Amino acid sequence: MRTIFVANEDPNFFSSFRSLVDWSKFDYKIVGFSDNGTKAMGEILKKRPDLVFISNDLPGLAGIEII
Numbered sequence: 001m002r003t004i005f006v007a008n009e010d011p012n013f014f015s016s017f018r019s020l021v022d023w024s025k026f027d028y029k030i031v032g033f034s035d036n037g038t039k040a041m042g043e044i045l046k047k048r049p050d051l052v053f054i055s056n057d058l059p060g061l062a063g064i065e066i067i
Contacts, residue, residue: 003031005049007040007066009058017053037061 006017014033023030031047034040038060044052056063 002028002050004028004051005032005044005047007034007054007058009035009055011035037066041066
């Protein structure tokens with residue numbers, strides 16, 4: 001199973017993203033969310049997801065800085 005991490009400054013985005021697609025159908029599992037760039041960077045390094053959806057307008061570190 002492949003893994004996904006999502007970073008977005010809008011906390012309401014998480015529930016929408018989760019319900020948008022049945023990720024398990026495509027052999028993906030969502031392993032984490034963050035609304036802060038600094039925290040997201042730590043989680044991405046720790047969890048090593050296969051796919052990351054990231055906003056550029058995060059507090060702490062911007063998405064482009066994390067990339």
